[in-house]
Amino acid sequence: MTRPSVSVAIITFNEEPNIRRCLESVKWADEIVVVDSGSTDSTLEICKEYNCRVFNHIWEGYARQKNFAISQTKGEWILSLDADEEVTAELAQEIQSAVSAGRADAYFMPRMNLFLGKWMRHGGWYPDEQLRLFKNGSAEFKLVPLHEHAVLRDQSARASHLSNPLRHYTYPTIRDYIERMDRYTEIEVAAIIRQGRLPKRPMLSVLTAFPFKFAETYVYKSGWLDGMHGFIAAMLGATRVFIRQVKLWEACVSEHGK
Numbered sequence: 001m002t003r004p005s006v007s008v009a010i011i012t013f014n015e016e017p018n019i020r021r022c023l024e025s026v027k028w029a030d031e032i033v034v035v036d037s038g039s040t041d042s043t044l045e046i047c048k049e050y051n052c053r054v055f056n057h058i059w060e061g062y063a064r065q066k067n068f069a070i071s072q073t074k075g076e077w078i079l080s081l082d083a084d085e086e087v088t089a090e091l092a093q094e095i096q097s098a099v100s101a102g103r104a105d106a107y108f109m110p111r112m113n114l115f116l117g118k119w120m121r122h123g124g125w126y127p128d129e130q131l132r133l134f135k136n137g138s139a140e141f142k143l144v145p146l147h148e149h150a151v152l153r154d155q156s157a158r159a160s161h162l163s164n165p166l167r168h169y170t171y172p173t174i175r176d177y178i179e180r181m182d183r184y185t186e187i188e189v190a191a192i193i194r195q196g197r198l199p200k201r202p203m204l205s206v207l208t209a210f211p212f213k214f215a216e217t218y219v220y221k222s223g224w225l226d227g228m229h230g231f232i233a234a235m236l237g238a239t240r241v242f243i244r245q246v247k248l249w250e251a252c253v254s255e256h257g258k
Contacts, residue, residue, distance in 0.1 A: 011062075
């Protein structure tokens with residue numbers, strides 16, 4: 001029996017360090033759609049090597065960009081990936097078996113995150129389940145400013161779970177984390193301001209942000225089990241929340257003059 005066709009949807013912008021690994025892991029798919037927002041490195045040249053269908057599309061935000069990518073696919077099933085993700089051979093086999101079996105309309109999969117050279121298992125880093133495999137037309141990415149995620153359009157749709165993890169090469173260096181921390185907190189703060197949700201007690205939020213977040217990830221979610229990597233990840237995660245709250249405090253001071 002011929003399995004249903006699978007399209008892979010990926011968005012890119014200057015993903016030269018990652019895209020080949022990602023594309024190599026899904027070359028078994030029937031179609032690879034890449035939506036690029038103006039790469040100036042060799043991303044597009046690499047995509048051509050894998051016969052991808054490439055679309056140039058002005059950046060509209062993570063969720064809208066991904067929704068545009070899945071709208072261009074032709075397969076019966078869609079696998080949505082980030083350029084810094086990789087499908088293992090075991091996951092590829094499980095995906096193909098799942099779409100052939102047809103027992104669900106969509107599938108969640110666990111995701112392993114690489115942090116400074118270590119695959120994290122605790123502190124909220126795993127299993128990090130993601131809805132990434134779904135029948136064409138059955139799901140879309142929720143329009144949020146950050147941490148976009150796919151949701152089912154029809155709540156009666158059947159969702160199931162795959163067991164093999166997707167690999168996510170998320171933070172190879174401290175520099176990557178710090179650069180993204182500043183960018184992501186800017187996006188988060190802008191969204192909070194737009195929604196009129198500035199904290200009523202901004203100074204208290206600043207004072208409690210770091211210790212609460214550190215305790216959550218390092219103690220409550222057992223980040224300490226990942227050794228020094230777990231400690232560093234908890235410290236950086238708490239720092240990120242602290243910086244976000246400081247930026248919100250700054251916005252409150254600017255708005256109220258005190």
